[in-house]
Amino acid sequence: MTPDTCTERRRVYPTDTARKSRELPWESCTSAIVLLAPQGAGMDEQQSADAGLLALSEPLVLSVLGETWRGTILLLQLLCLAGIAQSAYNTSGWIYLSYGRSDLLLRSAIYAFLARAAGVLVGLRWGVTGIVCGYVVGVYACVLYPTWSAAGRLIGLRMTDLLKNVSPPFLCAAAMGAVVWLANQLVGGEHVQATKVMLGVAIGIAVYAILIRLFWSQGWGDLRDLLGNYCDTQHAARDKSKFHET
Secondary structure, X not given: OOHHHHHHHHHHOOOOHHHHHOOOOHHHHHHHXXXXXXXXXXXXXXXXXXXXXXXXXXXXXXXXXXXXHHHHHHHHHHHHHHHHHHHHHOOHHHHHHHOOOHHHHHHHHHHHHHHHHHHHHHHHHHXXXXXXXXXXXXXXXXXXXXXXXXXXXXXXXXXXXXXXXXXXXXXXXXXXXXXXXHHHHHOOOOOOHHHHHHHHHXXXXXXXXXXXXXXXXXXHHHHHHHHHHHHHHHHHHHHHHHHHHO
């Protein structure tokens, strides 16, 4: 490993106490965290997907699986609620990794697993619904705050600061889900479940885009940048393909 490589590694993964204790601008941290999540999904994208799935759970299950699976609708809705919280606390891993604290990341993962497992064990006596409810309670009551407060201490980020900065995408996703649910209630008939799903997806995308444009200017700008980069990449790939063909 060359000296330059060591210097770069220390810059990206600071390990000395002075760097760890230095307070970073929480506006920049949270705006970056909102756009980063596991498997490449942004926190705002995952929250909006969970909110949309929550609103469309009934027509989706009935159209894909049929009436015999109606009992799973509640389970899917509960797991969507858990997913909204997981999209927030899972991204704390980026903080641990950026500070080279894989030990804290491991401890956090073990604690989160034990908390959710405890919720599942408590709910066992009530069957599958109790298990899922216990999982959801474990996520919100035992995992979300401890995980984020521990990660926030590394960068001088309080939980209230985090909530303040992630509330715009969360509220936009919640409002979008409410509009989609209401629109589905206005579409009558038990034999149009697939139509409800397609209509709900179209309405959800349009409403969410409008809400972001009106109430979350930073997210709208980031979305435009992402779309612009994607279009540039596609154009470059097509130009490269045409060049090789000639």
